[in-house]
Amino acid sequence: MNDRPVLALLPGLLCDARLWRPEIDGLSDLIDPRVADLTQDDSITAMAERTLAGLPERFALAGLSMGGYVALEILRIAPARVTRLALLDSSAIADRPEDSQRRRDLLALADRGQFKGVTRQLLPRLIHRDRLEEEALTSVIYAMADAVGKAGFVRQQTAIMGRGDQRSLLPSIRIPTLVVVGRQDVLTPPALAMELAAGIPEARLEVLEDCGHLATLERPAETTAALRRWLNG
Numbered sequence: 001m002n003d004r005p006v007l008a009l010l011p012g013l014l015c016d017a018r019l020w021r022p023e024i025d026g027l028s029d030l031i032d033p034r035v036a037d038l039t040q041d042d043s044i045t046a047m048a049e050r051t052l053a054g055l056p057e058r059f060a061l062a063g064l065s066m067g068g069y070v071a072l073e074i075l076r077i078a079p080a081r082v083t084r085l086a087l088l089d090s091s092a093i094a095d096r097p098e099d100s101q102r103r104r105d106l107l108a109l110a111d112r113g114q115f116k117g118v119t120r121q122l123l124p125r126l127i128h129r130d131r132l133e134e135e136a137l138t139s140v141i142y143a144m145a146d147a148v149g150k151a152g153f154v155r156q157q158t159a160i161m162g163r164g165d166q167r168s169l170l171p172s173i174r175i176p177t178l179v180v181v182g183r184q185d186v187l188t189p190p191a192l193a194m195e196l197a198a199g200i201p202e203a204r205l206e207v208l209e210d211c212g213h214l215a216t217l218e219r220p221a222e223t224t225a226a227l228r229r230w231l232n233g
Contacts, residue, residue, distance in 0.1 A: 005083070006059040006067035007031035007231070010067030011038055012089075012158050012214075014145040019064060022220030022225055028114050029061070030231050039072060042128065044163045046075035052081070055123065062086035062227065064216060065188060066156060072166040076172055085200075086178040086230055088223070089213050091192035092166040092199065128184050128212040135217055170199030177203040178230040180223060182211030204230070 007027070009020045017024075017035040024033045036051040047070045061082050063071035075082055121145025123132055123141070131137055148156070177200045181193035190207055197205035206226045208219045214225050 004030060004032045006056055007033050007098075008055055008059050008061045009033055009035045010051065010061070010063035010070050011035065011144075012065030012067050013160065014148045014153060015064070015214075016147055018140050019116060019214070019216055023216055023224050026220070027227060027231070028226035030228065031091075034059070036067070036070070037099060038066065039148050039155065042151050042155040042158040042162075044069050044073050044159050045077075048077055052078055055081075055179070057081060058083055060084040060231065062201065063090060064088040065090050065213065066160055069160065069163050069166075072169060073163075076169055078177075079172070082175060084176045084178075084230065085173060085211065086180065086227060087192075087196055088180040088215050089182060089188050091188045091191065092170060092196055094165040095161050095164055098144050104161075125186055125215050127218055128182070128210055130210065131212075131218060133141075140217060142216070165220070167195070167199060171201065173200045173203075176230060176233050178226060179203055179205045180215055180226055182208050182213060182215050182218065184212045185215075187213045199213065200224075 009024070011017070011019045020033070020035060034055060038047050041047045041050055051070065052074060058081055059083065061071050061074060071085060073086060075085065082166065104145070122141040123138060126141060154231060179193050181188065181189060181190050181198040193205060194209070197203040208215055208222050211219045
């Protein structure tokens, strides 16, 4: 009988379970991992509801980037079901106009049949510049994007653009919370993580050095160690 607590893992845009593989392997003695499928819905609320439907009554919750947006929505919908919360390289704010415009431009390219997943040009926004030549890392990123595909990408971008501002929710979160961010994350920089941590009572902030947006893959040992401390806390 498996008596390990369930940890729901929520991937980011154009990511799948491979985003969490190092942490799943490193925490298998502590948790029963359940990776959510965030490719089927075009709203953050629908993603949250689909995730909730596949989970037990009580579970811990970790989300990276878009997964963090979904995690906060789960806390809004069903706060009593979540025992612990980890937000990695994410934020509580809604899209800024320039962010939404960038997404609309990418959607227009996809609509014209020019969806290429994660391109070489986009990598510097996802990972630290010193890792751009690490094929073991970049090949996983490319493979995840290919697996999500054009239709999943369109749904995810639509959901992200339509999300609401969740900062008013933060003070109500009264469970053990970990906020993690890469020092060189340019998509959701440390200032946004600091805002998250400051808004959630007794949240702990961990900044990972020499790390971009995909902390779970870029700094797997450090991320796993932080999650272990959070789970054992």
